[in-house]
Amino acid sequence: MTLFCLSTVSAEGSRYDLPRSYNSEISSAGEFLEMQTGTVLIDVRRLREYRAGHPINPNGLANNQEAYNVPFPHIVGYGDQDPQFFFDAVVAVITGLGGDENTPITTLCRTGFRSVLAANILTDPGAHGVTGTAFTNVRNIWEGFVGRELEAFFAPLGVDSLEAIGQTDLLGKGKKGVPHSLLGHEALHHNYLDLNNNGVIDEHTADVCTDTPDNNPDKDGWRNHQALPWGTGVSATYAYLGDTAQYPSCVSP
Structure with a gap:
């Protein structure tokens, strides 16, 4: 089996691919x-x-x-x-x-x-x-x-696959935001990891202060x-x- 890495490595090193001056x-x-x-x-x-x-x-x-x-x-x-x-x-x-x-x-x-x-x-x-x-x-x-969420890999989804999961317009939560006009091309589906193994990708919740939803075990x-x-x-x-x-x-x- 041959595995291909679809992500790119940034020489700068920061998570958001920002320029880096620090160590x-x-x-x-x-x-x-x-x-x-x-x-x-x-x-x-x-x-x-x-x-x-x-x-x-x-x-x-x-x-x-x-x-x-x-x-x-x-x-x-x-x-x-x-x-x-x-x-x-x-x-x-x-x-x-x-x-x-x-x-x-x-x-x-x-x-x-x-x-x-x-x-x-x-x-x-x-x-x-x-x-x-x-x-x-x-x-x-x-x-x-x-x-942030961790991802296992990016998997290409065709139009049929997207429509099968109800994504016929803008892709919803957990998907790349791709306009409907581009769905004829391949779109990428985010494969987020269920880090706490509870069967769902959790949403942010506030467990200390209502104005700061920091709690998210995923x-x-x-x-x-x-x-x-x-x-x-x-x-x-x-x-x-x-x-x-x-x-x-x-x-x-």
Whole structure:
């Protein structure tokens, strides 16, 4: 039997094929272990996202047992974080821990997109109009905190197959969005993996705060399929600018 790989490999390495200036990617599980030896985890998600759940590592070093929240590029809304302010806030975290530009840093967001942008700024600040000494040892968590679906493979489906499963217009959830006019050509069906083996591909649900649906055991992130420790408490040590009062109250589901 001959197997063909239908996916392409990006030289950049990030999950979203974004340009990469930072050192490398790391898995959630790998970062969990690295926190025990001094790596600083920077969670760049919004305040409300961090409040609803963020990575912790009870075995981590003192003052390094949780992710530090330094949002980028969104603090509360969209695009409301200045790159220079973000960079300076991370510098403040690292210097407060007695570190320097060589301190190992890992970035994290929801699925691995925003954290790439943040890691690039930390590694190459000048390219983003930011003034400061570049960090030399920055990595990004590939999966993110919530994660995305994992896929087994892409299988081509013809028009007959698509119509047999009721996909005669725009392809629905779990399928490539292909207009009906293109169904005469081959379309690709997403073969998502049922990671928790419950017979369905699960939807997002909110199990902490109604405005943050992070729970989905079929996503591959830190808190879902990885099942790594996480918490909801916000302490001044790890809060953005050390201010817990800026975090909105959580409305439980």
